[in-house]
Every structure is written in structure tokens, then in C-alpha cells.
Amino acid sequence: MDSFFAYIGNFVRLGDESREALAAVLQPMNLPKGHSLLRPGGICQSFYFIEKGLTRTYYLKDGKDITDWISTEGSIAVSIISFLTHQPDIRGIELLEPSFLWTVSHSDLERLYSRYHEIERLGRLLMSAGIIQLQQRFDDLHFATAHERYRKLIAATPSLVNRVPLGMIASYLGITQETLSRIRAQF
Amino acid sequence: MDSFFAYIGNFVRLGDESREALAAVLQPMNLPKGHSLLRPGGICQSFYFIEKGLTRTYYLKDGKDITDWISTEGSIAVSIISFLTHQPDIRGIELLEPSFLWTVSHSDLERLYSRYHEIERLGRLLMSAGIIQLQQRFDDLHFATAHERYRKLIAATPSLVNRVPLGMIASYLGITQETLSRIRAQF
DNA sequence: ACCGTCTTTTGACATATATCAAAGGAAACT
């Protein structure tokens, strides 16, 4: 639980009351590799803070499996559009490694938002951080070559190369597995 | 001002007090075509609600002018990373048509966030809507062809074709002007 | 109405990446 609050601490300093209220809704989960947190086409009812482990968000497009996002220790896994709109979305979430997660349900979070201004602020800041992340990834996809994108990814999270199958990294970068294999072959 | 509050009303129903506090910080601006709301490399100190007119957010990459976002009547123009982080960013904002805008400064907004839980909530919901928009655009860039992206854009906002130069639409779609011209030539 | 500037189209060619196919390796299960 400390790792979760350390993460939260990057965004806001909670008072005792709201901190305890938030702690009270956290659900610990210990799950095996391959476990599905959300099936494609379902509604994302919770977000997951990853204390230990690795997840990916993915979807199927024309029969191909596309990795949309990879979440590592100390970050959050969620199907964001579904979580925010409460509508089904094509994205699913699965564990790439046995993982220890803290779960927060949408309904609990809504209740906390209404009751605690501080937590509403936390929500705003988490969303803001999400926009920044997504915008930066968007810029990369828009105007960096596949080669540059791969270099940036391994610079940011070197361990992924050994933890995530090549095909998943490739679709995350917006290229095919074959192309990534060739990029890799030239350093 | 009504158009601004109509927009806000999509997200949250403000009480009288917070509504008046928000109204009090709105600054109307009437500006000519070509006016620069933010110079590339500057810090985005405000966001702009467009009551009438058209803006684009852009940046320079390797000497090329890239249109990052186009904002039309009834939406918001802002350089989001700079606005949120208070850091300089490569993006600038300019008017593509003479426009009537409502400006909200970052510092006013921060004060309102702290004072009114309702406005903090509004901020959270605006950020959430921003993530959804950006994610959908990201998905398109990732896995729709240039042809599909162009069709979607004109389906969503047909008037843009006549209001925005081709080169700007092309870079917004992530392709060159020549490619877009050719796409257009085949319907 | 004219001139200069900005915008769009068209052409020839180059290149990055995709697709299809098959073989080689590595990991997992019994």
C-alpha cells in the first residue's frame, strides 16, 4: 500500500481523513501471469495500481492483436475510455507476469470524488498527467521514425525488452513484428 | 458568455457562487486572423474558449510546420502540455480566422480550483474529455490509413476543408500536402 | 484590374514499412 501512496504523493498531499478513506477502498490482488483484468468489449469498472508485475492493454483490429499500452511497476493499468465513459470498449487488459495489484473501483472513486475535494483534485491531476503522457506518445508516433521510437522505449524502460514478446512491443510502437526484428538487427 | 457556459454545462452543473466566480475571470477578446495567441517556445498562460472563429496549434519540426490541433467554434484552444506543466513547449497557437474568444488564465483557474470543489470537478472532467479525444485521435493515427483519417475528419467537421489550407490539414492528419492532394483527387 | 504571394496539383523517383511465407530457436508441459 505504501507504494500506492508514494505514487499518489507525486500529485497531491492528502489530509488524514481523505487518505484513510482512499486506503479503505483499496483492494489487494495477487494474480497469475495471463490473468485477464478486463475482457475486450467489456466495461472497465476499476483501475489497477501495479505494485509488482506487468500488464498490457490491447485490442483486436482486423484480426491482429494490437498492444495499446504497457504498464509497469509503480504505474496504473486501466482502459481509460471505458473507465471514464462507463461504456464498453474494444480494449482488454491482461497480465504479462504474475502481479500484485491494488484495485480501485469506479463507483468507490466517484464517491470519494464527491466527498473529498482533495481527491477530486487528485483525480484531476492524474488525468492531467495522463494527457501529457498520451500527447508525448502521440507526438512520437506522428513524427519519430520506428527506429527512434524503439530507442526511446528501451531508453525509458530497458527491462521491457526481456519481459515483453517482440510482437507486442512492435504493435505498441505502431510497426510490425518483422520490421522491429529488422530494426533490432542493425543495433 | 452564454456559449461558454453552455459548453461547461456538458460537464457539470455549477452553483450560483462558483458560476459567478468563473464568470468574473472570463476575459473577452476580439482578434484578427493571423494573430498569435502563443508563440512557439513560450509558456501557455491561458486557455481560450472559441465563441466564433478558428485556431490551430502548431509546431516546427525539422523546418516543417506541423499542425497539431485545430479548434473550432464551441471548443477550447490551448497548448495543453505547457498549460499543465507551466513549462515552455514548442507549440504555438494562431488564429486562422478573425475570432471572438473567452480567455481564462492559469492563475485564475488555479485559484478557482482551490476555492470551489465544483470547479475542481469541472477541471477533472475537462481533462477526462481531453484524454478521450486524444486517445481516439491516437488510435486513428495508429491504425487507420491516411485515406480513412481524411474521410473521418471531413465527416466530423466538413467546413474545415474550406476554412483551413490543405497543408495544415495534411500535417494534422500526419501526411504530406502532396499525399493529401492525391487522396483528394480520388474522391 | 494587376501583381506578387500563397496554395494546390501533378510528375518522377526514393524509401520505409507492410505482407506473405517459411525456417530456426526458445520456452513450457507432460
Add this chain to the structure above:
DNA sequence: AGTTTCCTTTGATATATGTCAAAAGACGGT
């Protein structure tokens, strides 16, 4: 250890899009 399944590499070819260049067209100011 052996077998199945998954993962990665390599090859040949196809395709979408980019780049460079120049002409044609539209627009705005005087």
C-alpha cells in the same frame, strides 16, 4: 528428455507515403 506451442528471424516482394521539383491556380492588397 521429448514434443508441442510460442516467439523470433530472414527472405522476397508489394505498397503507401515521402521528397524534390515545377507548373497551375487562387487570393489579397494597391
